[in-house]
Amino acid sequence: MEFTIYTLETAPEASKKALRHAKETFGFIPNLEGICAEAPALLKGGMTLWDLFSTTSFSPVEQQVIYLTANYENECDYCMAAHSGLAKMVGMSTEDIDVLRSGEPLQDPKLQDSATLLSEWCKLVVG
Template structure:
């Protein structure tokens, strides 16, 4: 099925995807394989990049954003996004102890980040049907109603990439290989 979804660049991508690929390469300093695969559907690529920009504008710190994105990716068992976002978490100065716990599905050493991890995981597991106790526990950790819904934005954004990677068989870029992760090696 991978042959259905080639690794596009600006010379092979559908014309509607070229500007988004050019912007992504400028933003990331490389053209990640995820975007190269997404280019087969220009609207998907543009939507993912737009949601990513919006998620960066939330009230969450860069470290909290990575907690959300890694929590979603782990729950969805996305090897590509776990590897890539582990590197992005390193770049966002997320302590390695936190990232390693996220990768292992273990409680985080910081209680507030742990509440964020638990709530994000609950949203994914329950497909949004989280009970009031989950919302209350999240708020007791210091998060507010806005942040409840900002988690939903992060879940939506990351689900687009997780599912794309599952279907298209995206290979982890060389730049992220040192933080590779395999769901099959972490089965609970």
């Protein structure tokens, strides 16, 4: 199956505001957001959830620990690659990224607590 990856120039008019927001947020338009532009409400919803998560008390690094843990638990290679890049952008060490990508425990107890909590939640929800 092939998906169209929209740009600011080719996206439906109703998606352009959310795509501009994605570009401002990430410094580029990720392919997932470009694909979601096909359905403006989906793209807007995804960006809204991203924004809401960024308002939590989790630091940007802790947020990426949570995302990478979810990526690992759900075996999403695409998401793992994308969030590895985002983790680097927020200053996470390459060592910690590699540890999360392999499902191993982190050395920092606070970061590991976030990873463990999400890992256990994923096992309860997904099975």
